[in-house]
Amino acid sequence: MTNRRTHLVLALAALLSGCAIGPRYEQPSTELPATWKEAAAAEGWLPAAPADALDRGEWWKLFGDPALDELAGRVQVSNQNIAAAVANYAEAQALVREQRAALFPTVAAGGSASRSGARNSSPRTSTSASLQADWAPDVWGRLRQAVTGAQASAQASEADLASARLSAVGELATNYFALREADAELQLLAVTLEGYERSLEIARNRYNAGIAAQTDVLQAQTLYVNTQAERVALQRTRDTLEHAIAVLAGAAPADFVLRPADWTPVVPGIPSGVPSTLLQRRPDIAAAERAVAAANAQIGIARSAYFPSLTLSAALSSSASRVGDLFNASNMLWSLGLSVAQTVFDAGATGARVDAAKATHEAAVARYRQAVLSAFQNVEDQLTAGASLAQQEVLRREASAVADRTEQQFLNRYRQGQVSYTDVVTAQVSALNARRTLLQLQVNRQSAAVALIQALGGGWQAGWAASLAPSPSPSGRGLG
Numbered sequence: 171m172t173n174r175r176t177h178l179v180l181a182l183a184a185l186l187s188g189c190a191i192g193p194r195y196e197q198p199s200t201e202l203p204a205t206w207k208e209a210a211a212a213e214g215w216l217p218a219a220p221a222d223a224l225d226r227g228e229w230w231k232l233f234g235d236p237a238l239d240e241l242a243g244r245v246q247v248s249n250q251n252i253a254a255a256v257a258n259y260a261e262a263q264a265l266v267r268e269q270r271a272a273l274f275p276t277v278a279a280g281g282s283a284s285r286s287g288a289r290n291s292s293p294r295t296s297t298s299a300s301l302q303a304d305w306a307p308d309v310w311g312r313l314r315q316a317v318t319g320a321q322a323s324a325q326a327s328e329a330d331l332a333s334a335r336l337s338a339v340g341e342l343a344t345n346y347f348a349l350r351e352a353d354a355e356l357q358l359l360a361v362t363l364e365g366y367e368r369s370l371e372i373a374r375n376r377y378n379a380g381i382a383a384q385t386d387v388l389q390a391q392t393l394y395v396n397t398q399a400e401r402v403a404l405q406r407t408r409d410t411l412e413h414a415i416a417v418l419a420g421a422a423p424a425d426f427v428l429r430p431a432d433w434t435p436v437v438p439g440i441p442s443g444v445p446s447t448l449l450q451r452r453p454d455i456a457a458a459e460r461a462v463a464a465a466n467a468q469i470g471i472a473r474s475a476y477f478p479s480l481t482l483s484a485a486l487s488s489s490a491s492r493v494g495d496l497f498n499a500s501n502m503l504w505s506l507g508l509s510v511a512q513t514v515f516d517a518g519a520t521g522a523r524v525d526a527a528k529a530t531h532e533a534a535v536a537r538y539r540q541a542v543l544s545a546f547q548n549v550e551d552q553l554t555a556g557a558s559l560a561q562q563e564v565l566r567r568e569a570s571a572v573a574d575r576t577e578q579q580f581l582n583r584y585r586q587g588q589v590s591y592t593d594v595v596t597a598q599v600s601a602l603n604a605r606r607t608l609l610q611l612q613v614n615r616q617s618a619a620v621a622l623i624q625a626l627g628g629g630w631q632a633g634w635a636a637s638l639a640p641s642p643s644p645s646g647r648g649l650g
Contacts (some may be wrong), residue, residue, distance in 0.1 A: 191310050201543075202446050248336045249418055325456075348613055358602075435615065451629070577601040
């Protein structure tokens with residue numbers, strides 16, 4: 171009869187454990203446009219290109235710079251922000267294992283031995299051993315909801331890790347290209363200073379010959395010295411960028427050197443895909459969606475407090491004067507137990523916790539939708555930025571060529587005494603500004619390409635994130 175009752179209790183607990191009181195999770199619906207608004211403007215300036223490197227996540231290889239490839243590898247290994255994200259992800263995975271362990275019984279074993287005696291009696295030995303098992307069956311699904319929530323949090327942590335990597339390598343690429351542009355500007359200023367020095371010599375020769383005023387020499391000298399000062403300031407910018415890259419790579423600036431090198435302003439074609447793929451490719455969106463799933467699980471956990479909790483226990487113990495007698499059947503004691511606990515009155519505290527969990531879920535849904543909208547805006551901004559900068563480069567290149575010809579013509583006319591040196595200085599300043607503007611525009615195009623890659627998610631995708639991209643309906647609304 172006892173065994174039959176025990177089996178009945180266990181069967182009832184197993185049956186009830188199939189009952190789940192948590193709400194069924196549904197991904198929040200979001201507005202998904204069929205195409206990018208600025209795709210037409212970017213067409214031709216950001217041509218379609220094979221996305222092999224982008225799909226693998228090694229998007230920086232699209233720029234074809236071996237030095238950048240090597241630095242990107244160092245950043246992913248040594249960057250401390252990434253290391254912290256890796257540790258956070260490991261912690262989240264450990265919490266999942268901890269929550270899953272609560273689904274199973276806990277077993278504890280114990281034993282003791284003592285020997286005592288008195289002056290007029292023989293010493294006595296006492297030994298005991300016990301085995302205790304407890305199990306709280308997941309009758310209302312509270313523990314399974316906790317596991318589900320922990321899994322969602324771990325997946326969000328995985329997405330945060332991807333975001334940290336994407337951000338760190340993106341910052342590296344931006345700083346690296348800015349440093350190479352600074353190298354190009356320093357080289358340009360060095361060549362320009364040689365020309366200004368020759369102009370200064372021409373002005374001095376004309377002054378010494380009595381065919382030019384001293385103001386020509388002073389103007390030439392002023393331009394030469396001011397340009398030297400600009401070179402010093404630019405060198406400071408270059409040094410600051412090198413320090414930033416060192417820290418990103420996990421090195422002290424004193425132990426890191428990035429030698430000047432030629433810079434090829436490659437701007438790769440980046441396939442933008444369609445808006446719905448953004449939900450898979452953006453780790454921050456994936457993290458926000460997983461936060462919604464975790465908040466949904468908390469609602470079920472809060473609701474489980476309305477129902478009683480059950481605990482099954484079993485114990486086996488034995489005591490004897492000798493260790494060899496501990497396992498004799500006559501010394502064995504056993505027990506089976508079932509306990510039920512239910513809160514009868516808590517002045518609405520349980521209902522308040524359920525309402526709070528629902529409000530937290532609604533806030534998570536709002537943050538997810540806002541993250542999606544911000545991501546769409548980010549992509550659109552970078553598409554139009556890439557198109558605009560590409561068109562500007564064509565015009566700035568033409569303007570720089572014209573300014574170079576103008577500078578040379580004014581210098582030739584000055585040698586012939588046809589114009590004043592003020593006209594030469596004006597032309598020289600204009601030409602230098604045009605050349606520097608062109609270089610800055612080229613690096614801005616590379617930075618915009620990096621920003622677009624980051625806006626598209628950088629090729630990151632986890633297996634569980636494949637379900638985050640709902641198929642848009644004909645009306646353009648995603649199915650949640």
